[in-house]
Structure formats: C-alpha cells, structure tokens
Amino acid sequence: MSLEYSITYNAENEYENPVENASWQFLIVPENNDTQELLHVDIKNSLGAKNEFSENGYGFRTVRINTWEKFQKLNIRATFKLKKKSFNPFGQVPIFDIVSNYELVQSLDFKVDFEPFLGQTKFTTLPQGSINLFVFDTALSIFDNLLTLNTWIYQFIKFNTGVTHVNTLLEEVLENPEGVCQDFAHLFCALARANKIPTRYVCGYLHQGNGYFGDSQMHAWVETYVPQVGWVGFDPTNNLLVDDNHIKVAHGKDFNDCSPLKGVVYSYGANKTSHNVEIQAQQ
C-alpha cells in the first residue's frame, strides 16, 4: 500500500530597500529513496527568474534562483507530488548480536567509514560536563538504547516555539530545555555520537495526520546507523520512529548542512522572511 502526498512550500521575502542582485539556494525538494518517489515538481517565483536545479555539497537536490533586476519582494511557491511506501518501522528489527554490534562500532574501519557523522560540529557540541548525560547500557542492544534516548529527549526538552532560534547551541538548550525540532535533533545527534553511533541530521516534511492540514514549518529529525539494519530514522520531537508520515529532503552533520534557504543578497536595510508548508495526503 502506498500514500500519495502533495506538498506546498511557500516563502515570502520582503526587503526594505531594492535588491540589486541576489542568489538563493533552496533545499526543499524531497529526495528519491527506497521509501519515497518524487512524481512531480513545480516551482514558481514571483520575479519570473529561472529556477535552476543543482546539488549541494552532499549531493542533495537544490533549487537556485539568481536575479538580475531590482526588486523588493520575492515569493516562491513550490509544489511536489510524492508517492510514499507505507511501512512499519518495527517490522524490520532483527535479533541483535549485542556484543559484536558494540565491537563493530569501536572498530577503526567503522569509525573511518562513518567519520562525518561521528564528530562534533558547532551545533552538536555538548558543553563540558554533559558528555555523559546519556550513557548507553551495553547490556541492551544499540537499537533499544536509541529508543530510550529518543524518549528521554522527548521528555527532557519541552516543545516551545520562540525560545530558541536557528543559531541556538546545545549549551543554551541544556540550561533551559525548551525548543523546537532542530534542538531535539541536535541533542539526539550529540548524545548518540557521544556513544559512538553514527547519526545524521535530517530535514524534511512531516504530515501531521490524515484529514489534518494547516500551516506548518519544515521538520527535523535524525537517522542513526544501527548495525545489522542500516540507517534508522528517529523523531525525538514526537517520540516516534520515522514512518510514512516523514518525507525526507536531505541530511547532513547538523542544521548548517540542511538549511532550507541560503542566500546572498546585495542590498541593505531590514528584511522579512516567512515560509509555510502545507501537506495533503491521498490514500
């Protein structure tokens, strides 16, 4: 059985003074993978500038827009149609060979192969003294520990918008545990990596339930590499394993690699940016 989604992404940028020249890069196109198939893409911008498809440094599809004429307002509207395979994330859990799994993640070859997703970045650095905030119980499987970590983070951070921003570091989140999906995902990355489990930050869209649609933002979750299984998605903001409601766009080491919009704008003065996402599902 599969689900068909239609996703609409809207962004509005308004500038106090005319912009001479600008380049934007959107990382908003869902990827094609084993669980999802992109059927249709339509992107329009209010300036009539060309939409160029390209790839970011990690091979994920981007849309770039260059403008050459003066403007003060730019709207972008992207719609995607996507087929998502319905699946039960618990259906694929094998019987783990616990001892050899922990040996594997300690081996040099494993550490070398997964080096990009084992290190600390600016957003996933734990403050001194918090390194051992969540230590795995090696009597249990890596997967069970990750499930516990997922719940632990869900309970530890109180979901609250407006407390944190895109540049918030973990130090602040640990001091005042309130925040949004980005903060949940960064803390998960930091703690799983501290336990030697390769973890990548994922951005995408979350369908919030059948029959329910409304304004929302892009979502963030994580994928961890579980021996014997492969990459498994966890959504600590919702205490969920990633399922057919999660539509992946890209992954990276942290938010920095996954920012939905990057831009270089030659102008001065204030600007306003807003974006919203609508997702509809048809079975």
Place this chain on the structure above:
Amino acid sequence: MNSDVKTIFSSYHNNAQLFDEVFDSNGVAKNVYQKLLDLYGNHSIQEYVQLNNKAKASFFNQGITFQVYDNKVTQEKIFPFDLFPRIIDEDEWEIIEKGAIQRSKALNLFLWDIYHDKKIIKDGIVPLDLISSSANYLHQMIGVDPPGGIYNHISGTDIIKHSDGHYYVLEDNIRCPSGVSYVICNRTALKRALFGVFNHYKTHSVTNYAENLLEILESVKPKGVDVPNCVVLTPGMYNSAFYEHSYLAKAMGVELVEGRDLFVENDFVYMKTIRGPIKVDVIYRRVDDLYMDPLEFKPESALGVPGLFAAYRKGNVCLANAPGTGVADDKAIYTYMPQIIKYYLDETPILNNVHTYHCSRPDELKYVLEHIHELVIKPVDEAGGYGISIGNRLTKDEIKVVQEEIKQNPRKYIAQPIMSLSVHPTYIDESESFEQRHVDLRTFTLLGHEKEFVLKGGLSRVALKRGNLIVNSSQGGGSKDTWVLKK
C-alpha cells in the same frame, strides 16, 4: 687594492659557529661564489648601496608590495631585497627538485585517498584524529574526483640547509602558496642593476614559471573542453598578495577576476564581459576554501561565487588548488610525510623531515613541556609564521605562558628541535655592511595531468633581524635572487 676604499666584504664578520653558504670557516669563498666575489669585490660599499636603493625604489614604483596584518594597523611594504644572490649548484638542485616532486606526488595520492577509500587511515599509518579534527578536511569533497586527478596543482615547499650540510623540509604549503612573483621580480631587478654578472654564470631562467603554470592549468581542464578558458580568481586589491595575482594573470595572458565578475548558471561558470558572458573552465583561485562559495560555505563571504562548488562537484570547472587540499598542509600531517611517501610511492624520502613532537601524544607532550627552551613550538594550522615560539628566546615567564597554552590545546601544537639554518651574506641597512643572516628556500612545484614542473630557482627568504630564525615576509623577512646553475 686601495685600502681607503671599503669594499663590500671588507668588514664581513664570519661567525664560525654558523653554516655560511658563501665562505668556509677560514673565510675563503666556496667554489661557485668565487667568480661572483671577484665581480662584486671591485665595487665599494657606497656603489653597492646606490644600486641597491635604486632597485628598491623600482619595487615601490611598480607597486610590488605586500601588506602586513597586525592587530591595529595594516602596512604596505616592499619585500626587502638585496643584490647579492644565492647560488645553488646543479648537483644540489637535482636533489631538491626530485625531493619536491616526490613530496607533491605523495601528497596528491594522500589527498585522493583521504577523500575516497581512506586506506592509509584504515591501515593505521595516519591516525583518524588528524583528519576528523582538522578544520581543513572538507566533507563535501568526499567521493569527488578532481579533474585530472590532481589536488595540489601548486605546492610551495619550504626547505632549509642545516649546519650539517643537508637540506630539510620545514613545511609543505599547498593551500595558496605565494611568493613566486617575488622570485621573478628579484631576478628582473638584479638583471637591471647588474646585468654583467649574468654573463659569467649559466643560470636557469625563472620567467618560464607562468607558461608552465598555464600548461598545468590547461592539463586539468574539465572533460569535453577543447581549449580551456583559464582565469585567476583574487580576493581583491586589499589582499596581501594582490600584486602576485595580477602579475600571474598578466604573465599567463588570462583574465584576473574577483568573485563578483563570475556567476554560475546551470552549474557552469561564466565571466561577465562587455561582450556578454564567457564560460570559464579552469580557475586558479587565490581565495580560501571557505570563502569561495557563500551558498556552500561561509554565507557571509563577499569574495566568492554563489554556486561555484556545485559547478566544481559536477566536473564543469576545475579549481586549483582543489578545495579541501589544506588538510594535508596541516603541520601535524607534515610529521607523517616519510610514512606517506613510503606508503604511496614505496620510496624513501629524498628530502629530510625535521623531527617533530606531537603535543597530542601524551609522552611527547611531556617531553615538549620539559624541553621548551630547546624547541620551536608551532601551531599546526597557522600560516605566515604567526604564533611561533622559539624556546631559547623566551624568558622564564614566557615559557610558562607557552606551557599553559599547549596544555590547554595540545592538538594545536607541534614542536621541533631548533634547527640551525644556514646563513648568507646579506646587506643590512643599519650597519651599511654585509652580515650573516639565516636563510631558507621556498620552492614552487607544479603538478598537472601527466606533467610536473619545479621552478629552477625559488624564493630565498632572509631573516633580517640578527639571529632571527623566522623568515616569513609577514614577520619582517627579506629575500634574495636565487640562481640555479645549469650543468
């Protein structure tokens, strides 16, 4: 000889403790220098000073200057220069040239490996930490094949002659090594001032650098391009090496561009011209990795080209040197060079490495902390001689400060024994005479697709302060024309 006239070497003090490249311990000139001394020896010091001042003035007039960065002021200076050249004979040069090529090739293979299979790490030769903790290791480069398979198209290898008579490599500069324009300007200035001396020596030309650089750049053109369009990308006129960027562009006959002169469309790079856009295929970029594309790296960079990295990843443009090359320029990687050469080429290093202590290794850290007075302490990721401490020049209090800094961040520091660099007679303004000064040599090695080249010459950098060992121009060093003799 008339005893009233002070000739240029009449008051030269030859300190027998130092390894003088021109005079032996009895004050007798070595073979290759004898003719030169005969020629220079007829001149009085006043005549020499006059010529030297004219040469210096011509540097200023041509704008051959660089900038020194300080906390407060930025100064425009000429690179101090003197008219007494350094000579390297053909046999010694052969060793240097072979050694420089060997290192460049080994570094290129190393870079390919650490951005692909990472075998050298899996085999336990180089620790994983050196890459995972390096700010210059670009994850975006993993799995990317640079055009022609080349990462370090241009390498600047800093070499010293030790008092034991052997050459040692101090560092490999493979980000954006600068200085080659000074090599060429020094030669031009010397030819203008003392043309006659060149009639007595068979010296290799250095002006062929630009044509070789262009050939190297063209050899790594993207697939499907017939005659590549090459450009030099500069951060702009406020960069300390702007003169060099403009010189190289002019000498190669290619455009000198800034980031804002280029744009990317459909993953191809174009240059804006009054006749419309022109596609660019190879970019000799003198902009650092993290500043070259604000959409992929530092968003605040105004020096880069939005979308440039995506064009590179697609193979539509070649960047020289390749992004991420700086990881092998790390001074901690330097210490593994003998192993790196052995691993990829199955050869023994032709040029020696200076023994290096890693402060990241506990036992070596202990040794370093106890022996600071006899070591040089260097930060692993700084260029231009910034942040270096020379142990025997430090007071007790300064040693304590250095010890603390190392303890705070051991991975950041390496230490080496204080090497006794050779000295060369150098004209000193203050004393109006020649004095012994420490000197090193930066060689320039080019690596292309099935092509390599070492500039026969190089930048001999002189530490102008007496006894000083740091020769970088940003630390008040000067330079000399360097002759490589023909067989």
